Amino acid sequence: MIQVAVNGFGVIGRRTADAVAKQPDMKLVGIGKTKPDYKARVAAGKGYKFFVPKKDHQGIFSDAGIETSGTIDEMIEEADIIVDATPDNIGILNKGLYQKIGKPALFQGGQKHDIADLSFVAECNYDQAQGKRFVRVVSCNTTGLCRVLSPLDKSFGVRRARAVLTRRAADPDDTKSGPIDAISLDPVTIPSHHGPDVMTVLPKIEVITMAMKIPTTHMHLHSLIVSLNESNLTQDRINETFVEAERVRLVSSADGVRSTAQVMDYARELGRDRGDMYENIIWSDSVTVFDEEVYFFMGVHQESIVIPENIDAIRAIFGTSSKEESISLTNTTLAIPH
Amino acid sequence: MIQVAVNGFGVIGRRTADAVAKQPDMKLVGIGKTKPDYKARVAAGKGYKFFVPKKDHQGIFSDAGIETSGTIDEMIEEADIIVDATPDNIGILNKGLYQKIGKPALFQGGQKHDIADLSFVAECNYDQAQGKRFVRVVSCNTTGLCRVLSPLDKSFGVRRARAVLTRRAADPDDTKSGPIDAISLDPVTIPSHHGPDVMTVLPKIEVITMAMKIPTTHMHLHSLIVSLNESNLTQDRINETFVEAERVRLVSSADGVRSTAQVMDYARELGRDRGDMYENIIWSDSVTVFDEEVYFFMGVHQESIVIPENIDAIRAIFGTSSKEESISLTNTTLAIPH
Numbered sequence: 001m002i003q004v005a006v007n008g009f010g011v012i013g014r015r016t017a018d019a020v021a022k023q024p025d026m027k028l029v030g031i032g033k034t035k036p037d038y039k040a041r042v043a044a045g046k047g048y049k050f051f052v053p054k055k056d057h058q059g060i061f062s063d064a065g066i067e068t069s070g071t072i073d074e075m076i077e078e079a080d081i082i083v084d085a086t087p088d089n090i091g092i093l094n095k096g097l098y099q100k101i102g103k104p105a106l107f108q109g110g111q112k113h114d115i116a117d118l119s120f121v122a123e124c125n126y127d128q129a130q131g132k133r134f135v136r137v138v139s140c141n142t143t144g145l146c147r148v149l150s151p152l153d154k155s156f157g158v159r160r161a162r163a164v165l166t167r168r169a170a171d172p173d174d175t176k177s178g179p180i181d182a183i184s185l186d187p188v189t190i191p192s193h194h195g196p197d198v199m200t201v202l203p204k205i206e207v208i209t210m211a212m213k214i215p216t217t218h219m220h221l222h223s224l225i226v227s228l229n230e231s232n233l234t235q236d237r238i239n240e241t242f243v244e245a246e247r248v249r250l251v252s253s254a255d256g257v258r259s260t261a262q263v264m265d266y267a268r269e270l271g272r273d274r275g276d277m278y279e280n281i282i283w284s285d286s287v288t289v290f291d292e293e294v295y296f297f298m299g300v301h302q303e304s305i306v307i308p309e310n311i312d313a314i315r316a317i318f319g320t321s322s323k324e325e326s327i328s329l330t331n332t333t334l335a336i337p338h
Numbered sequence: 339m340i341q342v343a344v345n346g347f348g349v350i351g352r353r354t355a356d357a358v359a360k361q362p363d364m365k366l367v368g369i370g371k372t373k374p375d376y377k378a379r380v381a382a383g384k385g386y387k388f389f390v391p392k393k394d395h396q397g398i399f400s401d402a403g404i405e406t407s408g409t410i411d412e413m414i415e416e417a418d419i420i421v422d423a424t425p426d427n428i429g430i431l432n433k434g435l436y437q438k439i440g441k442p443a444l445f446q447g448g449q450k451h452d453i454a455d456l457s458f459v460a461e462c463n464y465d466q467a468q469g470k471r472f473v474r475v476v477s478c479n480t481t482g483l484c485r486v487l488s489p490l491d492k493s494f495g496v497r498r499a500r501a502v503l504t505r506r507a508a509d510p511d512d513t514k515s516g517p518i519d520a521i522s523l524d525p526v527t528i529p530s531h532h533g534p535d536v537m538t539v540l541p542k543i544e545v546i547t548m549a550m551k552i553p554t555t556h557m558h559l560h561s562l563i564v565s566l567n568e569s570n571l572t573q574d575r576i577n578e579t580f581v582e583a584e585r586v587r588l589v590s591s592a593d594g595v596r597s598t599a600q601v602m603d604y605a606r607e608l609g610r611d612r613g614d615m616y617e618n619i620i621w622s623d624s625v626t627v628f629d630e631e632v633y634f635f636m637g638v639h640q641e642s643i644v645i646p647e648n649i650d651a652i653r654a655i656f657g658t659s660s661k662e663e664s665i666s667l668t669n670t671t672l673a674i675p676h
């Protein structure tokens with residue numbers, strides 16, 4: 001049993017803790033958290049243990065009726081590995097702590113590539129993670145792009161990929177972000193960081209991205225234009241590649257899915273925890289070929305797409321399962337079909 | 339003086355009426371309208387004459403304190419030309435009326451290409467409009483694309499243009515449209531109608547468009563990826579082409595414009611009627627070259643971008659001004675700089 005500590009309990013930490021608790025080969029040591037809010041209270045009800053930065057935080061938690069089990073330092077001592085899911089500016093500070101205690105750690109995609117020894121997407125570079133001290137699970141958008149560009153490259157060879165990212169501006173629990181009624185170029189300059197970030201995982205694929213933020217909370221929408229090295233492409237051949245790909249779900253307008261809202265409703269119908277959609281969503285009827293270019297729409301559920309990758313990265317570091325075994329086990333526990 | 343009647347008084351009709359009233363060579367005969375609402379009341383205060391479908395509508399208007407000047411048939415008799423700005427499903431019905439009375443008419447981009455003898459953008463095909471009975475001023479997105487693709491083609495030769503259209507879902511006065519919190523693919527299939535529509539004006543340029551609707555009211559945002567027939571492209575050379583282009587305004591993040599909200603605020607600062615932005619907005623610092631491809635962001639103010647084209651189309655049909663004279667006069671009256 002791999003002893004896993006989760007430090008930070010926001011969008012990613014909460015989901016990773018639940019996913020760890022579902023793995024037959026992992027045990028959730030506990031959660032590092034600074035504030036005793038509704039998220040902590042719900043998780044305490046599940047029997048999760050909470051660890052706080054300093055002894056004097058314990059009083060704040062006990063005043064809120066939540067028991068604590070020690071300090072974050074003590075949690076780390078107990079763990080084999082730490083999943084750092086703290087805010088972007090905190091993770092880099094925690095790295096020193098993990099180094100001092102000599103434990104491996106996962107960081108999230110909000111951190112820079114060079115915080116870790118490897119930027120990770122299970123399907124693309126699982127085997128390279130073994131024995132690494134620090135691994136960065138790349139961001140939701142980068143994960144989404146890697147999951148489709150890697151199989152397209154294997155099947156047809158990618159000459160150049162271009163993606164326009166229409167990004168949700170705020171997560172559902174975020175009431176301070178905007179815009180309310182505008183399209184914000186984020187950034188105005190091209191490329192956005194996403195293309196270069198994909199190349200930290202897939203260095204041989206050229207990816208150019210343009211990004212904007214818009215007033216939705218649901219998902220990111222990628223409009224992809226990919227030049228391939230084959231000329232006899234068809235919609236069917238491209239869709240077959242997506243069917244074979246891991247963690248990619250095809251939807252269609254004929255099936256009633258025409259927007260991100262219906263994707264999220266679909267996830268709730270499936271009974272997913274928190275209504276999460278771990279898979280890339282590709283509209284099969286959007287897939288269109290012009291000469292050697294394929295065009296399609298893809299949805300990325302920003303809150304959950306990286307959760308399976310966090311689980312796989314843990315096994316990849318310890319080398320306790322092969323890539324295929326880990327992906328299959330993670331998928332089964334999270335009810336992701338293939 | 340060209341006697342102009344405006345039939346329909348929604349987003350385009352209101353603006354066209356005001357623009358006609360500003361032209362030294364045109365006279366606004368009046369406005370065809372069915373309901374005596376706040377828009378009619380404000381316009382009546384400007385001295386505009388209202389004409390109604392049937393005699394018995396006059397009572398409804400007089401009950402609302404708005405005087406009427408006759409029927410729409412009578413308005414058409416008085417006019418040299420009719421600008422039809424009625425809803426999409428009505429314009430096609432009106433065509434028979436204009437034909438019967440033997441008057442030329444302009445239709446808007448919501449109508450199909452084949453309603454008219456020519457789909458029109460001033461910079462692209464002004465001279466072809468002379469003597470035509472029915473001319474269609476293409477939609478806001480098509481107008482925006484034509485205004486930039488035509489000069490790019492003249493300067494460098496366009497091999498293929500691709501545009502992802504992030505579309506405002508509702509105009510500011512529209513309280514019934516959605517989505518509230520989603521990205522709606524509109525349509526899921528590729529290409530959207532915009533690319534083929536550009537080719538009704540610029541038949542030699544291949545344009546492939548993908549479109550979605552999002553929860554804003556402000557503007558459409560185009561993410562463009564254009565393959566050109568030159569290899570020594572630079573940001574400066576592309577921006578020089580845009581500086582020379584008609585009705586294209588360059589903005590930049592350094593100047594504080596990073597979103598559609600700031601573009602609209604800018605238009606209000608300029609003192610424009612209704613806060614309108616008639617020009618294509620191009621972010622000069624987004625213009626980026628990768629080999630023979632140029633990437634950039636462009637904003638399109640859906641409510642107003644076609645207004646100068648409606649004015650020019652009137653002169654183009656009668657041949658009373660050259661293309662250059664008409665564009666210059668329209669720009670001066672609407673305070674559009676070159």
